[in-house]
Amino acid sequence: MSSEGPVVFVVDDDRSFRDALRRLLTSVGLSVEVFPSAQAFLSSPRRHAPGCLVLDVRLPGLSGLDLQQELANTDTTLPIIFLTGHGDIPMSVRAMKAGAVEFLTKPFREQDLLDAIRHAIDRDRVARAERLELAELRRRYDLLTPREQDVMGATVAGLLNKQIAGQLGTSEATVKEQRGHVMRKMQAASLADLVRSASRLGITPAGSGPTPPR
């Protein structure tokens, strides 16, 4: 897990507003990075700290909604808080449907923005933690041999060792040993733990089921 502090990215074409927002967020102890356009933000190097994006809906060139779409197409799951000069309902519906955290109308209450930012950062932090956890599980799963993966699939489906041995055409003792490897490699403390991991990895209980997502 990264130990970097959260960063708020601000994209707004109005310089005086951009600077004011930077001062406000700095004054409450947040790290802020500001960009005058969507393109400038996209071409900046990605950071691995949790954070959120405060985005003006109307931007010259690539609009705020365009940027949201662009980010959704990549792996980045940066939560977005939209700002607008005036309440534009169809636009806010589109933004929220596309996963925006909040849609605020300028001028907004400080607390509303700070709450939204806190909420967004928390959400990002959780998402990042989940993503890291999933990656770890996948790394562990990749350590299993194909036969061990089969045994794991059958085990989480609730089959007994004897049933598994029959299904795989091997001895019960072999299955027991392989199951021990699975528990160790997957760092599962119990069967329930292993089932939870399998579920996170999307492994369906059927032994011949689809391969887990990568």
Next chain:
Amino acid sequence: MTTEMRKTGIDVIGDMPWGTHVCLFYETKRDLLDTLVSYCKAGLESQEFCLWVVAEPVREEEARHALKQVVPDLDRYLADHSIDVVSAGDWYLQDGTFDLRRVMSGWHERLALAMARGYAGVRVTGDTAWLEKKDWKDFCEYEETLNESIANQRLAVLCTYPLAACGAAEILDVARTHQFAIAKRHESWEIIETPGLKQAKAEIKRMNVELEQRVVERTSELTAVNEKLRKEILERKRAEEALHQARGELAHATRVTTLGELAASIAHEINQPLAAIIADANACLNWLAADRPDLDNVRAALAAIVNDGDRAAQVIARIRVMLSRSSVAHEPCDLARIIREVHPLIRPELGRHGIMLETSLARDLPMVIGDRVQLQQVLLNLLMNAAEAVRDVPPQRRRLMVRSTVEERDDGPWAVVAVEDAGVGFKEDEAPRLFDAFYTTKPGGLGMGLSISGSIVDGHRGRLWATANQDHGATFHFALPAMR
């Protein structure tokens, strides 16, 4: 030409016009000399050529002598022929007979000569004591002819008749053939008017009365017509003022409508600095709440607040000007400033549709006379039309250009502002109707923008026209004469 009055030197007559033909009846030589000396003196003093035809009992020498008594310069006058004293025998008679045509042409020759020599005219006096019975009839004919022919000449003739030689018939003949007669009665001179003169005078009097009456009538007619005209002028002036006011109000109304269309964009333009102000103010509060406040940061934020407050106030001031005034001003206007002032009103609307706005301003653009707000309105209308025209074209064509140039025309320099777009343009058959009221190619358009713009530019004695661009879109131009 003969209305000019001459002094006769004869008290009872006073002044006479050119063309006067009068007869004098005398009893004594003394009376005759006194009168004629005075008559000739007055003529000489008025730069007239004088001809004195003497007859018995006065001789030429006597006449000259008598004249010399009152005209000291007489010798000089005689020497340069300003006055000739001749005997009746020499003048009227040749070979002892009287010839009417010869005497008449003699007068005209004298007159032509006198005029050529620069005299004001010819003054004549002729005595008729030489007349014999045989010549009387001819002479009467002569007098009658003279009476008619001198009317329009710079010629005055005084004929003298000895009363003793005249019978009643002769007196009547003489009186008839002259305009009027003078005679000495009871020791004083009197004017004896002829019936013709009396009749003429009566006629003149009657005509004068009639004329006066007609003048009165005509004057009252004219007064009535004048009054009517004055009223019509007043009404027209009122109608013009009403039209002027209505135009101003219509322009104002469309301005309000235009701003209404822009309201959402303009709200954004005001919200932007407001949001910045609130954010900065909150930042200040946060900093000031710290144990050791960072005053540098606070100061920077406060300076930004002041700037943003100004910015919002300017937008509002511009809108207020456009909303408030419906009367039309006539003041010096700087078109470059007008272009700059319209910018913040239209910019958010353009930004919303991803439209770029460029400007190219002439450095020496002359000032024009007019209404700043109305001219802003024209530019705003043209820009909104242009924005509408590029809304649905590919993004690289969504750009507008405002260009100002100076044009030298026959009547001096003109300032020209052009708004170019690369939008949908207009079809050739639409061109003549573009500036008509209620004509629109836009689904939601009222069709007033260009019509109002046209009438505003007309009101500034300017021109508004459109041209199609070579590749894409249209250019709308308005030109105004430079202020003198």
